[in-house]
Amino acid sequence: xxxxxxxxxxxxxxxxxxxxxxxxxxxxxxxxxxxxxxxxxxxxxxxxxxxxxxxxxxxxxxxxxxxxxxxxxxxxxxxxxxxxxxxxxxxxxxxxxxxxxxxxxxxxxxxxxxxxxxxxxxxxxxxxxxxxxxxxxxxxxxxxxxxxxxxxxxxxxxxxxxxxxxxxxxxxxxxxxxxxxxxxxxxxxxxxxxxxxxxxxxxxxxxxxxxxxxxxxxxxxxxxxxxxxxxxxxxxxxxxxxxxxxxxxxxxxxxxxxxxxxxxxxxxxxxxxxxxxxxxxxxxxxxxxxxxxxxxxxxxxxxxxxxxxxxxxxxxxxxxxxxxxxxxxxxxxxxxxxxxxxxxxxxxxxxxxxxxxxxxxxxxxxxxxxxxxxxxxxxxxxxxxxxxxxxxxxxxxxxxxxxxxxxxxxxxxxxxxxxxxxxxxxxxxxxxxxxxxxxxxxxxxxxxxxxxxxxxxxxxxxxxxxxxxxxxxxxxxxx
Amino acid sequence: xxxxxxxxxxxxxxxxxxxxxxxxxxxxxxxxxxxxxxxxxxxxxxxxxxxxxxxxxxxxxxxxxxxxxxxxxxxxxxxxxxxxxxxxxxxxxxxx
Numbered sequence: 024x025x026x027x028x029x030x031x032x033x034x035x036x037x038x039x040x041x042x043x044x045x046x047x048x049x050x051x052x053x054x055x056x057x058x059x060x061x062x063x064x065x066x067x068x069x070x071x072x073x074x075x076x077x078x079x080x081x082x083x084x085x086x087x088x089x090x091x092x093x094x095x096x097x098x099x100x101x102x103x104x105x106x107x108x109x110x111x112x113x114x115x116x117x118x119x120x121x122x123x124x125x126x127x128x129x130x131x132x133x134x135x136x137x138x139x140x141x142x143x144x145x146x147x148x149x150x151x152x153x154x155x156x157x158x159x160x161x162x163x164x165x166x167x168x169x170x171x172x173x174x175x176x177x178x179x180x181x182x183x184x185x186x187x188x189x190x191x192x193x194x195x196x197x198x199x200x201x202x203x204x205x206x207x208x209x210x211x212x213x214x215x216x217x218x219x220x221x222x223x224x225x226x227x228x229x230x231x232x233x234x235x236x237x238x239x240x241x242x243x244x245x246x247x248x249x250x251x252x253x254x255x256x257x258x259x260x261x262x263x264x265x266x267x268x269x270x271x272x273x274x275x276x277x278x279x280x281x282x283x284x285x286x287x288x289x290x291x292x293x294x295x296x297x298x299x300x301x302x303x304x305x306x307x308x309x310x311x312x313x314x315x316x317x318x319x320x321x322x323x324x325x326x327x328x329x330x331x332x333x334x335x336x337x338x339x340x341x342x343x344x345x346x347x348x349x350x351x352x353x354x355x356x357x358x359x360x361x362x363x364x365x366x367x368x369x370x371x372x373x374x375x376x377x378x379x380x381x382x383x384x385x386x387x388x389x390x391x392x393x394x395x396x397x398x399x400x401x402x403x404x405x406x407x408x409x410x411x412x413x414x415x416x417x418x419x420x421x422x423x424x425x426x427x428x429x430x431x432x433x434x435x436x437x438x439x440x441x442x443x444x445x446x447x448x449x450x451x452x453x454x455x456x457x458x459x460x461x462x463x464x465x466x467x468x469x470x471x472x473x474x475x476x477x478x479x480x481x482x483x484x485x486x487x488x489x490x491x492x493x494x495x496x497x498x499x500x501x502x
Numbered sequence: 503x504x505x506x507x508x509x510x511x512x513x514x515x516x517x518x519x520x521x522x523x524x525x526x527x528x529x530x531x532x533x534x535x536x537x538x539x540x541x542x543x544x545x546x547x548x549x550x551x552x553x554x555x556x557x558x559x560x561x562x563x564x565x566x567x568x569x570x571x572x573x574x575x576x577x578x579x580x581x582x583x584x585x586x587x588x589x590x591x592x593x594x595x596x597x598x
Contacts, residue, residue, distance in 0.1 A: 122580055125572050218556025232556050258564055264557060330539040341516060348517070351589055355582035362594045367519035379518055384532055386516040387507050388539075397539065402552030404542050409553055442535050458556040483557060 028188030046096030070143035095138030128225025145180030175205030200451025207476025222257035285419030302467035341385030
């Protein structure tokens with residue numbers, strides 16, 4: 024069998040179908056690989072070999088009995104805020120250290136239905152709040168390309184696992200870039216679907232008007248395979264739209280010819296690391312050489328995106344995390360003296376610093392007298408950002424931009440300055456605010472050997488288009 | 503300048519008991535962040551409609567049918583303290 028480090032989801036499915044290896048053999052190889060590498064990477068919060076191999080054995084029996092479900096026997100790593108019935112689901116928080124999921128998230132149920140093996144719980148920033156995975160209450164995940172660097176975040180565990188040879192594919196979530204940025208830092212493919220494309224039922228909420236679940240994989244084809252399984256209307260999530268799910272994999276055809284690629288000038292400004300800009304512009308140039316038309320577009324409200332995002336996301340977070348009160352689940356303080364104390368002490372002890380910071384900021388912007396000044400205005404500014412994208416997509420098919428202004432940075436380098444960390448999300452948050460889809464895929468590396476990601480953005484429910492474009496680019500890279 | 507966020511007061515609203523050191527740290531950091539986000543005041547937002555959701559959709563209603571609820575044992579097992587059939591809470595009525 025091929026090494027887990029290079030084995031793709033498509034390759035694993037093919038090998039299983041052709042009986043080149045069994046699911047038990049595949050999953051044993053995965054477990055061995057995690058055992059060997061996770062001491063360094065620390066991508067997983069939990070990985071139970073017995074549980075994985077039991078699922079693998081069951082899937083081998085099913086296959087022997089004629090079952091040919093679409094993901095049968097393939098292990099998928101799961102970000103630790105997606106509920107899988109009976110498994111732990113800590114959200115990398117002390118608050119949920121002992122929590123076991125009571126039901127399957129819709130995406131977990133879909134993977135289960137497709138026959139996938141649940142391969143372990145990946146590390147993340149606590150409650151998905153962060154851009155480096157340093158905010159996990161339990162461990163620091165390291166970048167597989169340089170162990171002194173962060174893997175990005177918040178889905179840093181999933182990205183490090185996929186890029187570091189500890190997973191075939193993984194699920195992440197993206198509220199302001201939490202799939203795309205770690206994919207860029209670690210050198211894998213990460214896709215944020217359009218808002219409403221994938222159900223969030225059973226996915227611990229951070230900012231409900233922005234959160235999406237998506238695939239993190241080694242190739243664009245794998246992202247297409249996985250997205251097809253995850254996407255679709257869900258009666259349990261009123262924000263999903265009843266729009267047909269295309270066979271994304273079947274549409275990965277065609278090259279760059281005739282494609283109109285927009286370059287938003289606001290994404291190519293001073294302040295980005297020159298090695299990042301150069302790698303991205305070189306990628307764009309190669310698309311032009313392959314027959315794409317490059318057009319200049321403008322997204323004039325980009326400079327407001329971070330401000331709008333950190334008002335809306337923290338406001339929604341403060342409401343979503345109000346459920347942690349020490350009563351029915353989560354951490355409870357010892358011997359509280361009053362009801363107020365039960366809440367305030369339990370929350371103080373259960374939440375980490377960044378989560379507290381965001382809840383307090385969110386509470387402030389929603390508090391009496393300030394609501395209109397912050398939250399109300401941010402919702403209006405969001406409309407302007409959204410309209411920027413609608414207008415841009417009248418002039419082009421997709422947009423190409425950097426994912427992050429910098430490659431992965433050193434552990435500890437940005438964590439002391441929250442605003443600096445927030446500003447690093449400038450190229451990813453607009454897609455969440457606009458509800459559109461985006462994908463990050465490797466397009467080069469720095470002289471220091473760190474990956475650089477290319478972001479391809481498409482209009483809402485334009486997943487097919489960005490996957491096709493990404494696939495064409497990936498083929499050119501490989502050639 | 504910032505419209506003076508009062509971290510001690512807001513943390514009380516948020517039901518988070520901060521230590522003095524945390525209050526001091528957050529006061530400085532959040533003043534900087536609040537100053538930054540106030541840049542949205544530079545926008546002319548008159549007559550702009552707010553965007554409240556990630557995608558324009560209308561409410562939809564599920565059918566009102568009986569379906570199984572969560573397993574009581576499993577739910578209680580996740581509680582910080584429990585009796586046989588209920589959540590157990592500390593005494594909250596203060597002594598007279």
